[in-house]
Amino acid sequence: MISVKNISKKFGRGTNLLSALDDVSFNVEDGEFVVILGQSGSGKSTILNLIGCIDSPTSGTILVDGVDVTKMSAKQLCEYRNKNIGFVFQSFYLEPAYSVTDNILLPLTIAGAKRQIKDAKAKELLEKLNLTDKANAKTSTLSGGQKQRVAIARALVNDPKIILADEPTGNLDSASGAEVIEILKEICKSGKTVVMVTHNEEQASVADHIIRLKDGKIIFEK
Ligand SMILES: Nc1ncnc2c1ncn2[C@@H]1O[C@H](COP(=O)(O)OP(=O)(O)OP(=O)(O)O)[C@@H](O)[C@H]1O
Ligand SMILES: [Mg+2]
Helix, strand or coil: CEEEEEEEEEECCHHHCEEEEEEEEEEECCCCEEEEEECCCCCHHHHHHHHCCCCCCCEEEEEECCEEHHHCCHHHHHHHHHHHEEEEECCCCCCCCCEHHHHHHHHHHHCCCCHHHHHHHHHHHHHHCCCHHHCCCEHHHCCHHHHHHHHHHHHHCCCCCEEEEECCCCCCCHHHHHHHHHHHHHHHHCCCEEEEEECCHHHHHHCCEEEEEECCEEEEEC
């Protein structure tokens, strides 16, 4: 379970001080599909980044299975993130000159995994994301939907418990977007927790749990 407790996040200082999140608390059960809604600037990406430990809060705690991730050292955080979190972003963040396979395997390559392990993982994820025929294509040659499937495969490569997706369909046409939502639903069904940020109200229909933010506060939850 992820337990977000009294989280505040301020950026800047003095007259530039901006409160991006103000005393936000909620729980995410294991295996839930959570959708975070809200207008631009409401704090959606900020809360996702805090759950994913790519930023730290000004105050409050985030417990994941009882462990306070806001108190971890840099080394602990790195290990925690690699093992537990898979990130998917609106703008994919792929290496354009690398092949689909090499992009998917990048986290394993950085970790120094053995060839045998990498080959098996590549085969499994290429099949799962329906990318086998694109295995050797450079990602710069792919469509948006295909790029996002590569990014999702890469997010799954370490078999994390939690997938965090920040507007994963934001750069996609509606058909590719719907496909990405279906894939995320499947991933959730396979036992992972999915937390997705979106502007798209229709996408909230896939959620087990909806959180709506406004000006850094939760204004609705169900
Ligand atoms: N690194 C930063 N430095 C200063 N202010 C920031 C920073 N990151 C976010 N903010 C501010 O915090 C507020 C919340 O930003 P956030 O990115 O979480 O919004 P969002 O809901 O994800 O918006 P969008 O839908 O446009 O992506 C905004 O006012 C934003 O300008
Ligand atoms: Mg955002």
